[in-house]
Amino acid sequence: MVVLGIESSCDETAAAVVGRDGEILSSVVRSQISDHAPFGGVIPELAARRHIEAVVPVTLEALKQAETPLERIDGIAATFAPGLVGALLVGLSFAKGLAWAAGKPFVGVHHLEGHLLSPFLDTTVPPPRFPFLGLIVSGGHTSLYKVSGYGRYELLGKTVDDAAGEALDKAGKLLGLPYPGGVAIDRMTREGGNRKAFDFPIGFPQRDNLNFSFSGLKTALVYTVKKMGVKQGEGAAIPEDVKRDLCASFQEAVVRALIRKAFFALDETGLKELVVTGGVAANHRLREGLVKESGKRGIRVVIPRLEYCTDNAAMIAYAGKIRLEQGQRDPFSLNAVSRLPLESL
Ligand code: KG4
Ligand code: ZN
Numbered sequence: 001m002v003v004l005g006i007e008s009s010c011d012e013t014a015a016a017v018v019g020r021d022g023e024i025l026s027s028v029v030r031s032q033i034s035d036h037a038p039f040g041g042v043i044p045e046l047a048a049r050r051h052i053e054a055v056v057p058v059t060l061e062a063l064k065q066a067e068t069p070l071e072r073i074d075g076i077a078a079t080f081a082p083g084l085v086g087a088l089l090v091g092l093s094f095a096k097g098l099a100w101a102a103g104k105p106f107v108g109v110h111h112l113e114g115h116l117l118s119p120f121l122d123t124t125v126p127p128p129r130f131p132f133l134g135l136i137v138s139g140g141h142t143s144l145y146k147v148s149g150y151g152r153y154e155l156l157g158k159t160v161d162d163a164a165g166e167a168l169d170k171a172g173k174l175l176g177l178p179y180p181g182g183v184a185i186d187r188m189t190r191e192g193g194n195r196k197a198f199d200f201p202i203g204f205p206q207r208d209n210l211n212f213s214f215s216g217l218k219t220a221l222v223y224t225v226k227k228m229g230v231k232q233g234e235g236a237a238i239p240e241d242v243k244r245d246l247c248a249s250f251q252e253a254v255v256r257a258l259i260r261k262a263f264f265a266l267d268e269t270g271l272k273e274l275v276v277t278g279g280v281a282a283n284h285r286l287r288e289g290l291v292k293e294s295g296k297r298g299i300r301v302v303i304p305r306l307e308y309c310t311d312n313a314a315m316i317a318y319a320g321k322i323r324l325e326q327g328q329r330d331p332f333s334l335n336a337v338s339r340l341p342l343e344s345l
Contacts, residue, residue, distance in 0.1 A: 013090075114315035
């Protein structure tokens with residue numbers, strides 16, 4: 001089937017067309033980062049309004065780039081959960097309306113299923129083989145899944161508070177860095193930050209707990225900055241060299257937690273392949289650490305190309321295509337859901 005996918009769960013409006021063999025015919029993403037940057041985080045109401053403006057032009061562009069008119073689309077998929085409800089509703093309602101008007105089959109896709117299947121979109125690397133371990137690390141999610149096949153996902157661990165990207169973004173804000181903080185912190189680290197300058201804690205360090213926690217780390221940074229005599233909201237005044245060291249040390253604690261839990265999970269399950277996806281997969285220390293650790297332990301690490309790691313609609317079209325080809329159809333009464341465990345599907 002040729003499937004049109006639509007994604008609007010957070011701050012990216014995206015549409016994509018995936019062809020009969022799962023190949024990407026187009027993938028258009030319109031980011032709202034510059035709209036939210038002045039606020040230092042995603043404003044849900046603003047996100048929904050921007051999706052309303054973008055969803056039609058982005059979809060038309062995806063069809064155009066795929067050189068596939070709507071008549072040649074065999075099915076339509078849209079993210080229905082999890083995410084910001086107002087944002088989800090825009091893409092989902094538009095997709096349902098389009099499917100109804102054009103008489104096409106429709107299916108709702110869980111955003112995290114899209115992320116877990118994203119390595120299959122990148123044809124430049126051999127795809128992982130089931131079963132594999134999936135680590136999703138983004139601004140909204142930090143979770144470990146055993147992926148045994150399409151639609152077969154077992155949650156092994158997840159964050160009990162902030163997502164890894166969220167922790168980095170909050171730290172960036174505290175240090176007066178531009179949004180998104182994760183990107184700025186990675187840059188500051190590469191510009192010579194000393195990752196051993198400060199000793200930040202790792203949440204749940206023990207082996208028998210595959211969950212993550214980043215709130216203690218955030219609090220530790222707040223206290224460290226306070227001790228330096230820096231008032232709240234004045235992080236920008238911290239000298240650049242100290243700020244670089246704070247960034248490098250904070251990032252190191254986040255990355256070490258991610259790597260530690262991923263490899264504990266690999267040990268526990270005996271899985272030999274690790275897929276890492278989500279925006280934080282762009283982080284250079286995470287990549288370096290994964291390569292080093294996997295080399296030592298004979299694990300294959302698959303990180304999809306960055307454009308497929310971050311939010312996109314190709315992964316939604318791909319997951320939707322599999323479900324549609326298995327005969328799944330969702331009614332037009334399907335609603336947007338802000339929180340929904342993937343295993344409950
Ligand atoms: O997957 P994504 O584009 O959107 C969602 O959150 O769904 O991920 C965005 C997150 C942000 O928190 C951002 O700070 C983080 O990914 N990020 C990074 C890097 N690039 C993006 N974090 C660390 N290092 C990076 N290079
Ligand atoms: Zn995502």
